[in-house]
Amino acid sequence: MLLIINSCKQGVLAPVENDGKAPGPITNAVITNLNGAATISFNVPSDPDLLYIRAVYTTKQGVVRETKVSRYNSQLTVEGFADTSAYQVTLYAVDKGENASAPLMVTVHPKRPPFQLVRDSLAITPDFGGLTVNFKNQTGNSLAVVILSNDSLGEFVPINTFYTKLKKGDFATRGLQSVETKFGIYVRDRFGNLSDTLLFNLTPLFEERLDRTRMKGLVLPTDAPLGYSGNIAGLFDGNLGNDLMYHTGDAARMPQWFTYDMGVSAKLSRMSYFMRMGFYFNLHTPRVVEIWGTENPNPDGSYTGWTLLATHTQVKPSGLPNGQLSQDDIDAANAGETITFSIDAPKVRYIRFKTLKNWSNGSYVNFNEIMMWGDTK
Template sequence: MKKINKYFAKALFSLQILVFVCLLSACKKNDGYNTEPISTDKTKPGVVTNIKVDNYHGGAYITYSLPNSDNILYVLAQYKINDKTSRETKSSYYTDTVNVEGFATNKPYDVTLYTVSRANVKSDPVKVVVNPDVPYYKLVKPTVVITKDFGGVNIQALNPFKKAIGMILIAMDNSTQRLEVSDQHYTNVDSINYSVRGFPSVERKFGVYVTDKFGNISDTTILDLTPLFETQLDKTKFSVYKQPSDSEIGYGWDLPYLWDGKVDGYSNGWHTNPGTGKPMQCTFNLGISAQLSRVKIYERPLEYAFFHGNPKSFSWWGSNAASPVDVVLPQSAPVGTVVGDWINLGNYRYPNPPSGLTPGFTNAADEAFVKEGVDFLVSASAPPVHYLRLLVHDTWGKGDAAHLMEVTVFGKPQ
């Protein structure tokens, strides 16, 4: 044992020496690294020359030649992007280009360039004029369309360059009698289409403007709109409309549990029987004909959140026939597709865990998100329906059984 300890001690000592040598080597390398402002040379550096400007939407690339000096640390660009906001951008000694961005509009802007030495001494200023193209947020603004929707408004716009922009909804506030910010929607998708709810069905002044990450703001589109009436449908009128193509029930989780108001995860919900394959579906009677605005689903929470039989991708089909005939619906169909007595009201995907964690390894916040329920919107152009059919295409657990705790339906009774 002593012999083993002796060799172990020698090996450990050798390893410590090796680590020390590596650290010392790294320190020596850093001593000569040109980004460290360690110079004591207070000489004013020379200016950049051979300046060229390459404009783009909302910004410009400025290329240049550096003065012949080993004492340069970086190039500094200072400029104003609008009447209020000043910005500065630094570019390393190792590059020959500085990117200036965030300009509010397409017009000439002055940019002042400095070289800065390793002793933080600035050169004389060099003035450059850039003339950026129309910024991205201004390209989005002319495409904005705002229309009335159930309980609010629908906002659409095109963002072909997929840039980060903000769609800001303002609405007349009854208490302040002013247009106040009602919703802020930030996105970088190319086709923007979303709805803002929670307004009564009375005429109101609404407005939308577009902003970007630099704080620039477009002009505002203002309209007087009357949101479509929306109410929660009475669940006491719901009833089972069992069809031959519907899935077998598993574990005694019968369909009426889907509208009993219990979402705690400890009560029963709807559950299909494993091993019976696809389609995983159920059909029920709303008890009234209604033009639907949204369907809120409550997936199974707790340890089942984003896991097991909780639906990941699914479709809602509806029928307004007096007694719709059963039919095996396709697993994939565009919205508006009609098959027999049934029409596709929408194809949906449940959102990913808000935490960003991998499904199956989620946290308490994700479980709370599931327990709050998620709204899935139905187009205002969809026809009224008296019957609903849920068709589950895929679950988070990728199994052959699906389950849900609760469904709440909103719309306008006919």
């Protein structure tokens, strides 16, 4: 019995077909150099037993990489190069019996890698409670931008990592004291290549969380009618549960808004709203919103005298269909949906939260809590 079982195992591990003959070599290679990569076009041998084409190359760090494509492809891309040096790539044709052809060696000369291009594009400016980084990523590669600073033990460590495939954009690092601070920033790609680190000193702009106990609703004629025990006061009670919440009624229609008094004038830096449990990225949760501000709201409920402070679209981290949540989605919901304001925005006291669209394309809006940050000086 053991001999039979062992024989079966050996049979499973052996190639399905093996004629013992290697296919012919790859021929007529043509190289197109790219940023941190190269595309190699070629002719494949006319061997009916051919299974795939393999490219083997070694990075400057000594890492051996392989790229494989099926027999039906006439080109492949080798990537992950950290500089513009010449690299040798060896191409093999491999058949169903894992017999490899004679090698074809070619040399590629990659252009400047994307992580270096992004590093060159970085622009850093002070922001409320931290700093903002603007970047350009023209190739659209998956990259990480890492911010470093001293932790509580004085160690110079990463304090924020921003992942992106966007061709351009910006992100903020917040929650820092308004004192001159040493920072570092570098860019990392998915192959582990790192740019050099830019070191700089910067003083974050002052911000503080505004006192929620001073905030209260201001009902104006055009505000959305409430329903289902919903109230504006529940947005400022400090409770992220479902006990008290904002909820509009049956007569509400999109777009719709409500108004509240922060109790103090402030140059706002950011705000967060928290979704109702059971409604994360779903149903009546605000998805596309506008935030307006003023020092003197018009009593007729119009937008006369109001300034548009921000337009924001909520994005579900996982991209899963409505009703399905990943741990990333849950973590994002618990952290709150953050809306940032331009440093050029005026000082305001009254806020109008306008919902253009919820997650169900319906007419209700509900959520649990609002928090505000800014400078009241």
